[in-house]
Amino acid sequence: MKSSKNSSLPRKAPDRHGHFGIFGGRYVSETLMPALIELERAYCKARRDPAFRREFHRYLHAYAGRATPLYFAERLTKKLGGAKIYLKREDLCHTGAHKINNTVGQILLAQRMGKRRIIAETGAGQHGVATATVAARFGFPCDIYMGKEDVARQSLNVFRMKLLGARVKVVESGSNTLKDAMNEALRDWVTNVRTTYYLIGTVAGPHPYPMMVRDFQSVIGREARRQILSMEGRLPDYLVACIGGGSNSMGLFYPFLRDSRVKMVGVEAAGSGLGSGRHAASILGGEIGVLHGSKSYLLQDRNGQVRDTHSIAAGLDYPGVGPELSYLRGRGRIRFVSATDREAMAALQELARVEGIIPALESAHAVAEVIRLAPRLKKSQVLIMNLSGRGDKDMGTVGDYLGVTL
Amino acid sequence: MNRIDAKFAALKKKGEAALIPFVTAGDPDMATSLKILHALEEGGADAIELGVPFSDPMADGATIQRASERALKGGATLPRVLEMVRKFRRQSSVPLILFGYYNPIFRYGLRRFVRDAAAVGVDGVLCVDLPPEESGELARHAAKAGLDLIFLLAPTSDGERIRLVARKGRGFIYYVSVTGVTGARQQLEGHLQSQVERIRRYSRLPVGVGFGISRPEHAARIASFADAAVVGSALIAELEKTARNADKPKRAAAFIRRLKRAMRQVAKPSHQRAG
Numbered sequence: 001m002k003s004s005k006n007s008s009l010p011r012k013a014p015d016r017h018g019h020f021g022i023f024g025g026r027y028v029s030e031t032l033m034p035a036l037i038e039l040e041r042a043y044c045k046a047r048r049d050p051a052f053r054r055e056f057h058r059y060l061h062a063y064a065g066r067a068t069p070l071y072f073a074e075r076l077t078k079k080l081g082g083a084k085i086y087l088k089r090e091d092l093c094h095t096g097a098h099k100i101n102n103t104v105g106q107i108l109l110a111q112r113m114g115k116r117r118i119i120a121e122t123g124a125g126q127h128g129v130a131t132a133t134v135a136a137r138f139g140f141p142c143d144i145y146m147g148k149e150d151v152a153r154q155s156l157n158v159f160r161m162k163l164l165g166a167r168v169k170v171v172e173s174g175s176n177t178l179k180d181a182m183n184e185a186l187r188d189w190v191t192n193v194r195t196t197y198y199l200i201g202t203v204a205g206p207h208p209y210p211m212m213v214r215d216f217q218s219v220i221g222r223e224a225r226r227q228i229l230s231m232e233g234r235l236p237d238y239l240v241a242c243i244g245g246g247s248n249s250m251g252l253f254y255p256f257l258r259d260s261r262v263k264m265v266g267v268e269a270a271g272s273g274l275g276s277g278r279h280a281a282s283i284l285g286g287e288i289g290v291l292h293g294s295k296s297y298l299l300q301d302r303n304g305q306v307r308d309t310h311s312i313a314a315g316l317d318y319p320g321v322g323p324e325l326s327y328l329r330g331r332g333r334i335r336f337v338s339a340t341d342r343e344a345m346a347a348l349q350e351l352a353r354v355e356g357i358i359p360a361l362e363s364a365h366a367v368a369e370v371i372r373l374a375p376r377l378k379k380s381q382v383l384i385m386n387l388s389g390r391g392d393k394d395m396g397t398v399g400d401y402l403g404v405t406l
Numbered sequence: 407m408n409r410i411d412a413k414f415a416a417l418k419k420k421g422e423a424a425l426i427p428f429v430t431a432g433d434p435d436m437a438t439s440l441k442i443l444h445a446l447e448e449g450g451a452d453a454i455e456l457g458v459p460f461s462d463p464m465a466d467g468a469t470i471q472r473a474s475e476r477a478l479k480g481g482a483t484l485p486r487v488l489e490m491v492r493k494f495r496r497q498s499s500v501p502l503i504l505f506g507y508y509n510p511i512f513r514y515g516l517r518r519f520v521r522d523a524a525a526v527g528v529d530g531v532l533c534v535d536l537p538p539e540e541s542g543e544l545a546r547h548a549a550k551a552g553l554d555l556i557f558l559l560a561p562t563s564d565g566e567r568i569r570l571v572a573r574k575g576r577g578f579i580y581y582v583s584v585t586g587v588t589g590a591r592q593q594l595e596g597h598l599q600s601q602v603e604r605i606r607r608y609s610r611l612p613v614g615v616g617f618g619i620s621r622p623e624h625a626a627r628i629a630s631f632a633d634a635a636v637v638g639s640a641l642i643a644e645l646e647k648t649a650r651n652a653d654k655p656k657r658a659a660a661f662i663r664r665l666k667r668a669m670r671q672v673a674k675p676s677h678q679r680a681g
Contacts, residue, residue, distance in 0.1 A: 190465065300513065303510060303513065
């Protein structure tokens with residue numbers, strides 16, 4: 001079946017200033033502007049270079065374990081009684097999540113640019129581990145900024161990063177989570193900008209990060225597209241992914257954006273509930289604002305101060321979201337829904353028991369939506385969910401939640 | 407001529423450089439903060455940078471982060487900061503520059519902000535995270551209201567960026583003396599003078615230098631080649647030395663007096679003699 005192309009979306013986003021419509025851009029201090037311009041130039045050059053692309057794909061294959069399977073979740077499909085459910089198994093990537101796709105791409109770029117040191121922020125620790133991993137592989141010293149609260153709830157990943165030779169810098173300011181880690185990483189970068197490469201883990205931040213991270217992650221969607229065409233002989237009806245900053249969702253969605261019949265659902269973290277004020281649903285519960293270098297939806301109070309967020313999934317516990325997702329929301333291309341801590345926890349257990357796969361708590365938010373959505377669809381319909389990471393890192397949190405001492 | 411231009415013109419005649427202290431509005435509370443502003447003027451401040459506190463001050467070091475946190479805890483908001491400026495303006499004609507991050511201003515509404523800020527007597531605005539590329543809309547509103555939109559330059563800025571800031575900037579150019587966040591340093595960078603001279607080749611705007619200036623001898627050195635010295639973290643650290651709010655204004659005035667005295671003792675900047 002041929003897909004109809006969506007002509008209402010501009011072919012080229014972002015524009016040359018990094019704007020996705022009114023979103024995106026570069027809101028940083030002057031000290032960082034030259035570094036971002038240098039990075040943009042280096043990336044655009046690398047992107048056009050077949051040698052760079054070959055090297056990127058060689059490492060994705062031989063080191064990160066790509067291509068990841070597109071797995072038909074037969075038992076879950078049968079149990080829910082609706083659409084055929086496929087899981088894109090990013091949980092099988094080296095280091096346990098899709099984050100490695102982006103870190104491989106950026107470390108190759110850092111090497112080309114002659115940078116001598118890597119820094120990164122991390123929430124759940126997955127991006128931190130993926131960064132520490134490539135830093136070890138390519139021989140870079142590496143500092144990872146992580147909020148104090150996240151260090152406590154993701155102690156396993158902290159230990160992994162240390163084993164990989166990275167220094168984990170514990171951030172104690174604000175809400176002690178991902179946004180504060182990003183503030184501190186930006187302070188480090190502004191101080192050491194000439195020699196240090198800032199390896200951002202999601203499709204947020206100033207231009208060119210949202211575009212670059214999306215491009216590196218879109219290997220997910222390109223593979224899934226090829227795989228579903230060969231398995232089903234057609235494009236899917238639905239794509240489902242969880243959204244924190246948005247890198248796994250943009251990675252899956254991007255290669256399908258112009259296929260207008262493919263519906264896309266982004267699942268935000270509703271924490272204790274959207275009405276509770278304790279959540280991390282930036283698009284559903286936020287207003288347009290500027291944080292960490294770009295304009296996008298932002299959880300903030302009426303005076304423009306950034307609000308504390310909550311999600312049981314540390315990787316979703318962030319008040320902002322990638323600017324391209326805000327833009328695509330405005331164009332009506334992606335539908336946004338949310339799942340609470342409770343729904344995610346139930347979904348994690350359901351997938352574990354029915355398919356023998358323990359998803360990361362982040363990905364479990366997408367599973368929760370699949371559980372709601374699939375039964376409402378016809379059996380002839382096809383759905384792909386991005387299983388962005390595995391749940392090993394969350395066993396402490398899940399144990400606490402279930403009242404089990406490990 | 408607005409208050410910023412008038413002040414620089416008057417100082418130029420005297421062969422003096424401006425001393426511009428920075429304090430965070432509402433630190434530790436709104437009432438004390440207003441008294442500190444008056445004390446700064448009394449101590450000899452030629453203009454004042456008033457920080458609008460923000461929850462995520464990513465360009466700031468530990469000292470100004472603490473000031474921001476105290477101010478937010480004390481209930482400081484942009485509307486309250488503007489109200490404080492209105493009260494200050496009743497008794498003072500010192501040029502006043504709001505200094506902060508873009509989001510609180512964006513959230514307030516750009517047009518409304520510029521109108522209200524000009525009405526209460528703000529003279530200029532500087533957003534650390536708003537480079538000229540993103541400033542178009544705010545600049546248009548600001549120009550209509552006669553509010554100066556001030557931009558930063560940094561050690562990493564090349565000729566192209568200096569030209570851009572020279573074209574878009576109003577009031578003065580703020581040169582960030584270090585690659586790094588705000589905060590007091592033991593020593594000043596070595597190449598400051600040549601950097602400032604480089605900026606002058608592109609722009610006739612006055613050039614102020616800030617970040618890391620903490621001692622009278624630092625301020626004096628800046629005064630020998632630049633048009634203004636901005637002192638923030640060192641002043642806030644000085645105010646943190648006393649826990650009694652009632653003592654803070656006195657301390658602020660004394661601190662500024664010491665810096666200003668040191669600056670007056672240096673020779674007239676050579677470019678100003680020539681001009």
